[in-house]
Amino acid sequence: MHEEFLSWLDSWKNNLKPIQFKYLGDSKKIAIVSVDMIVGFCHKGALSSKEVHDIIPAVVDVFKKANDYGIKNFLLLQDSHIENAEEFSIYPPHCIKGTGEAQNIPELADLPFSDKFTTFEKNAWSPAYDTTLNDWIKNHPEVETFIIVGDCTDICVHATAMHLRMQANALQKKRKIIILSNSVATYDISVEKSKELNTLPHPSDIFHLMFLYQMKLNGIEIVKKIV
Numbered sequence: 001m002h003e004e005f006l007s008w009l010d011s012w013k014n015n016l017k018p019i020q021f022k023y024l025g026d027s028k029k030i031a032i033v034s035v036d037m038i039v040g041f042c043h044k045g046a047l048s049s050k051e052v053h054d055i056i057p058a059v060v061d062v063f064k065k066a067n068d069y070g071i072k073n074f075l076l077l078q079d080s081h082i083e084n085a086e087e088f089s090i091y092p093p094h095c096i097k098g099t100g101e102a103q104n105i106p107e108l109a110d111l112p113f114s115d116k117f118t119t120f121e122k123n124a125w126s127p128a129y130d131t132t133l134n135d136w137i138k139n140h141p142e143v144e145t146f147i148i149v150g151d152c153t154d155i156c157v158h159a160t161a162m163h164l165r166m167q168a169n170a171l172q173k174k175r176k177i178i179i180l181s182n183s184v185a186t187y188d189i190s191v192e193k194s195k196e197l198n199t200l201p202h203p204s205d206i207f208h209l210m211f212l213y214q215m216k217l218n219g220i221e222i223v224k225k226i227v
Contacts, residue, residue: 013209016181016224021069024145024176031073031143032066033164034059035150035157035184037108038078040101042151046092049187051204052151058183059149060107062226066147067113073143076104077133077150077160080121087124097121126159128167137167145176147226152186154211161220169219181212182225 024030037059039045041052063074079095080102081087088094095102102121108114120131127133137143146164150157161177168175188204189197216222 009209009213013181013212016222018224018227019178020227021065021071027070027072029142030066030069030071030145030147031075031140032063032071033075033077033146033148033150033160034063034108035077035148035160036079036095036152037076037105037150038095038101039103039105040079040095040099042105045094045101047094047187049185049204051185051187055149055151055183055185056105056107058180058225060111062147062149062180062183063108063111065226067111067116072116073140074117075133075136076108076117076119077127077131077156078102078104078119078121079123079156081123085123125156126163128159128163134167144174145178147178147180149180149183151184153184154186154207157184158211158215161215162218165219176221177219178221178223179212179215180225181222184208184212186211 021027021030037056041048042056043053066074080097081095083096103109104119118136120127120133120136122131124130148157148161157179161179164175164177167173186204186208187202189199189202191201194201212222
C-alpha cells in the first residue's frame with residue numbers, strides 16, 4: 001500500500017503544472033511571500049544548506065517576474081532570533097538579530113526594486129506570533145493571493161502557508177495560497193551524517209515531497225513554477 005502511494009506521490013509531483021501571473025488577475029491583489037531567504041540559511045551558518053542555496057536563482061526569477069507584472073507587495077518573513085531563543089534548545093543558534101546571518105541575501109537585496117520589500121522579523125517558525133504580519137494582512141484586505149517561496153518546505157514554509165490558510169478559513173475570507181515547488185526547499189541530513197552530528201536524520205527529498213502534499217491536502221495550491 002505504501003509503495004503504491006509513494007509511486008503515486010512521485011508522479012503527482014512530476015506532473016505539477018506551471019502558472020502564469022496573468023491568470024492570477026489584478027497585480028494589486030497578489031503578494032509574494034519570501035520565507036527565510038537570508039544569509040544564515042542560504043550562504044553560511046549552522047543551518048545553511050546546499051538545498052536552500054540552490055533555489056536562489058528560482059526565487060530571484062519569481063521576484064523579477066512579479067515586479068514586471070506590477071506586483072508591489074513583497075513580504076519578507078525572516079528569522080531574527082534573540083540570543084537566548086527558545087528555538088535554540090532544538091536547533092543550533094542561527095540567524096541572531098543584528099548579525100550577518102539574519103540579513104537578506106544580496107541576490108534579493110540588490111534588486112533595483114528592493115524598496116518595495118516589507119520585512120517581518122520573527123523569532124519562531126511561524127510568522128503568526130509576535131510579528132506585525134497579521135496587521136499588514138488586516139490593512140490590505142484587497143490582497144487575496146499569496147505566492148510563497150523560500151525555506152524550509154516542512155518547517156517555516158509549511159507554518160506560514162498553514163497560518164494563512166487557517167486564518168482565512170476562520171475569518172471566512174476568500175484567499176488563494178500558492179506554493180511554487182521549484183522555489184521552496186529543505187535541508188538534508190543523511191542517517192550516516194546524523195550520527196556524526198548527534199542529531200536526527202532529515203532526508204530532504206522525502207520531507208519536501210511529503211509536506212508539499214500535506215499542504216495540498218489542506219487547500220493550498222501546489223504548482224511547479226511561474227513562467
